Amino acid sequence: MDDARGVIEFDQVTKVYPGATAPSIDRLTMRIEAGEIVALVGPSGSGKTTAMRMVNRLHEPSSGTIRIDGVDNRTLPIEELRRGIGYVIQQVGLFPHRTVLDNVGTVPALLGWDSHRIQQRSRELLDLVGLDPSTFGDRYPAQLSGGQRQRVGVARALAADPPVMLMDEPFGAIDPLVREQIQDEFLRMQRDVRKTIIIVTHDLDEAMRMGDRVAVLQEGGVLAQLATPEQLLSAPANAFVRQFVGGDAPLRRLALARVRELPLIPLDVAHGQGFGLFVDATGRPVHWASGAPVTVTVELETTLRTAAGELLAAGAQYAPVVDELGRPVALLTTDMLHGWLNRPTEAMLAAAVTTTLAQAHTA
Ligand SMILES: Nc1ncnc2c1ncn2[C@@H]1O[C@H](COP(=O)(O)OP(=O)(O)O)[C@@H](O)[C@H]1O
Ligand SMILES: [Mg+2]
16 A cells, blocks of 8 residues: 555664664664654754664664665665655755756656656755746756755755655754744655654654654664653653753643643633623723723734743733624633643643553552
């Protein structure tokens, strides 16, 4: 089945570089599903790049096995292996004397496609990464911004339609102001192409944003935890992860959820509790039943982090939730935010069950 292509398995993979006394990757075992993005995150030197480069055999494991769709990657001819793996790095490495279209078509040309098919594919890919081929196709890399060059790098990596993409700090060189936008565009594109992606980053925010799951590596190349962003924050596996996600874990968790995900108080109920809202002629909230003015509103798509910030800034305990026309649809209170942060999550429940079972076992 075509959808199922691109499963990557690390099986007890260890890498000790020649002359090194300690492993750079230490018995790494993890399975990455087809179509999934796993973000590899950890401090500098924790072995992220090493782990990634063993997938396309830029480095060889000292022991253990990496399988792609069940096949040991050492058994494939290296060109065949790499044809199935797009590789994107920070210094994009575009050919400066070739046009954007020719850069994107590099791999198809190596594969011997005819020039019409290469042209067509390259234009399609530029479109996909948000660059208009008639505007950008004939430019040279030096005529592009850093963000545009990075998009060309992504288009080039996608050219042969590989099921797997490896991306090593791909957005690291991009201006922080446009980085989020490029990350969002990349995620939108991924919804169409559904590649299996390993993305290396030292930036936890980027890892949480991009990863369906996040793999946290600690010093010595040890996998500390592989989990969803929410699980990582609500149930860190050890002290290292707890420290790594930091004291602002509650704020990060709030950033992962949106107002519409809360059990909001419907307006008719709110009214019965004395939260009556008065609206103007256009239906926008003006003041409460008490006569106090409405100083802050939040939207359904607002993240809980932004909503909390707005409530704090306004010194308010509650705010109307409004639709895209600014008309109130429900009520949000600070208690709800506390309640949401303190609710038992699936990961915490699972941990509690495991502990209880272990205790029952030893008893
Ligand atoms: N080619 C190499 N030869 C020897 N040691 C290396 C090589 N590449 C990386 N290392 C060492 O392996 C460890 C992990 O490096 P790396 O995988 O680059 O970490 P990260 O990408 O997490 O910063 C570091 O101690 C680094 O010095
Ligand atoms: Mg690295």
